[in-house]
Amino acid sequence: MNCIYIDPPYNTGNEGWVYNDAVNDPRIKKWLGQVVGKEGEDLTRHDKWLCMMYPRLKLLHRLLAKDGVIFISIDDNEAANLRLIMDEIFGATNFVANILWQKKYAVANDHKSIAPMHDHIFVFRKTANWERLLLPRTEDKDRQYRLEDTNGIFRTSDYTCNKSADERPNLYYPIMQPNTGEEIWPKRNAVWRYSQERHAQNIQDNLIYWGKEGIGKTPSFKRYRDSLKNAGGVVPQTWWTHEFCGHTDAAKKEIRAIMAEGNGIDDFVTPKPSTLIERILQIATGKDALVLDSFAGSGTTAHAVLKLNAQDGGNRRFILCEMMDYAETITAERVRRVMAGYGEGNKATAGLGGAFSYYTVGEPLFLPDDNLNEAVGVQVIRDYVAYTENIPQESRTTTDNPVSPYLLGQTPDAAWLFHYEPDRATLLDMDFLGSLQFGGKRPALVVVYADACLLSPEFLQRHGLVFKKIPRDITRL
Numbered sequence: 001m002n003c004i005y006i007d008p009p010y011n012t013g014n015e016g017w018v019y020n021d022a023v024n025d026p027r028i029k030k031w032l033g034q035v036v037g038k039e040g041e042d043l044t045r046h047d048k049w050l051c052m053m054y055p056r057l058k059l060l061h062r063l064l065a066k067d068g069v070i071f072i073s074i075d076d077n078e079a080a081n082l083r084l085i086m087d088e089i090f091g092a093t094n095f096v097a098n099i100l101w102q103k104k105y106a107v108a109n110d111h112k113s114i115a116p117m118h119d120h121i122f123v124f125r126k127t128a129n130w131e132r133l134l135l136p137r138t139e140d141k142d143r144q145y146r147l148e149d150t151n152g153i154f155r156t157s158d159y160t161c162n163k164s165a166d167e168r169p170n171l172y173y174p175i176m177q178p179n180t181g182e183e184i185w186p187k188r189n190a191v192w193r194y195s196q197e198r199h200a201q202n203i204q205d206n207l208i209y210w211g212k213e214g215i216g217k218t219p220s221f222k223r224y225r226d227s228l229k230n231a232g233g234v235v236p237q238t239w240w241t242h243e244f245c246g247h248t249d250a251a252k253k254e255i256r257a258i259m260a261e262g263n264g265i266d267d268f269v270t271p272k273p274s275t276l277i278e279r280i281l282q283i284a285t286g287k288d289a290l291v292l293d294s295f296a297g298s299g300t301t302a303h304a305v306l307k308l309n310a311q312d313g314g315n316r317r318f319i320l321c322e323m324m325d326y327a328e329t330i331t332a333e334r335v336r337r338v339m340a341g342y343g344e345g346n347k348a349t350a351g352l353g354g355a356f357s358y359y360t361v362g363e364p365l366f367l368p369d370d371n372l373n374e375a376v377g378v379q380v381i382r383d384y385v386a387y388t389e390n391i392p393q394e395s396r397t398t399t400d401n402p403v404s405p406y407l408l409g410q411t412p413d414a415a416w417l418f419h420y421e422p423d424r425a426t427l428l429d430m431d432f433l434g435s436l437q438f439g440g441k442r443p444a445l446v447v448v449y450a451d452a453c454l455l456s457p458e459f460l461q462r463h464g465l466v467f468k469k470i471p472r473d474i475t476r477l
């Protein structure tokens with residue numbers, strides 16, 4: 001994963017959020033499946049939120065590529081706590097920024113205290129390998145470049161500075177207007193910006209502008225667009241105004257325009273405008289990035305990915321996760337609509353293109369005690385083991401094959417066997433080896449999963465055998 005953006009529940013104390021981790025700790029287990037947080041300032045409110053976030057952040061940290069970065073939206077209810085666990089999990093040295101996003105553009109007149117106008121967006125990199133990108137130049141910035149000569153398009157900047165002749169006597173000198181021959185002095189309280197030597201160089205490089213007709217009395221310095229540092233890209237900063245990346249109201253309008261009213265879209269209290277996540281993507285990663293949002297809500301992150309791809313020809317991909325039943329009707333539906341286009345008449349918005357697959361999570365493969373959840377069925381377990389063993393797709397076998405019903409797959413160099421029976425413990429022993437029908441083409445390495453092994457380590461090594469124990473509670477069998 002190159003970039004992760006998450007917008008977890010804010011723990012405001014009056015909106016509940018679901019504590020849904022299967023944990024064995026009895027102090028935490030009692031919250032399982034409950035909507036917690038609604039009780040406001042009970043003494044465990046922040047503990048519960050942190051217990052929900054901590055394992056997720058640990059996992060997200062593992063999922064990030066070495067040169068990846070995570071952005072997390074949060075308000076002041078948990079900002080301080082979140083910063084501490086992020087420091088712990090990602091390391092304080094990988095803290096990049098605390099961006100302040102101006103989520104509101106107007107103060108609520110009836111606010112009883114000091115009206116919060118911003119959210120935090122914490123940025124942590126996985127390692128120092130993350131490279132921050134520049135924001136593209138805006139048209140507004142480009143509009144300043146209105147003048148042109150044979151060397152290119154330029155804007156002008158002041159030829160004087162705010163120092164006085166007493167402070168900088170070397171910068172107080174007359175310069176010659178090249179077209180009128182007039183001698184021009186700066187003001188005594190605002191001397192030239194450049195030394196006499198540098199001024200001579202500026203003349204030689206044709207960097208002085210004397211007005212449209214060339215006969216002005218005030219020189220200016222020519223700044224060419226092509227010579228901008230960083231190829232003209234803009235260095236991102238921590239203050240993100242609503243003009244720069246949208247606000248909550250605009251986010252609500254954006255979803256309403258895409259989705260039909262009344263299907264639960266108004267339940268999103270803190271949707272994010274797609275422009276906000278576009279800004280994040282612009283500075284976070286390149287055009288081939290894989291972007292994850294594990295608190296997907298209304299699907300804004302996928303919308304932003306598709307929008308940016310359509311704008312800059314990128315090939316970014318996204319993974320969204322959503323636990324609520326609106327994953328299909330809102331999260332995925334929004335993405336479908338922005339891909340295909342939506343709205344009618346003069347409100348019609350063209351489709352952004354793209355595609356995605358929709359999956360639902362099945363039964364967990366492992367139980368909280370780390371044993372296999374055998375209820376998922378033999379085929380699912382076989383597929384999982386074949387996947388974890390990296391058996392190439394084309395080398396995988398069904399149970400109906402000449403070698404053994406337990407064969408998972410075979411290449412010229414290796415074979416993998418999953419000796420598993422749901423209702424009895426299995427063995428790697430001489431009998432099992434004798435049942436394998438490799439027909440004289442036994443690969444050098446044979447990996448066997450079973451409940452127990454009756455062969456000695458020396459025997460296994462001598463015959464290129466590797467035993468792997470199936471993680472299940474065989475005492476129950």
Ligand SMILES: C[S@@+](CC[C@H](N)C(=O)[O-])C[C@H]1O[C@@H](n2cnc3c(N)ncnc32)[C@H](O)[C@@H]1O
Pocket residue numbers: 007008009010016017018019020052268270271272273294295296297298299300301322323324
């Ligand atoms: C603040 S919303 C995200 C809004 C999203 N950024 C958008 O623009 O629409 C948080 C999402 O995380 C999901 N979520 C995941 N785990 C959750 C949990 N344990 N408790 C509550 N919500 C959770 C919620 O269902 C909700 O859709």
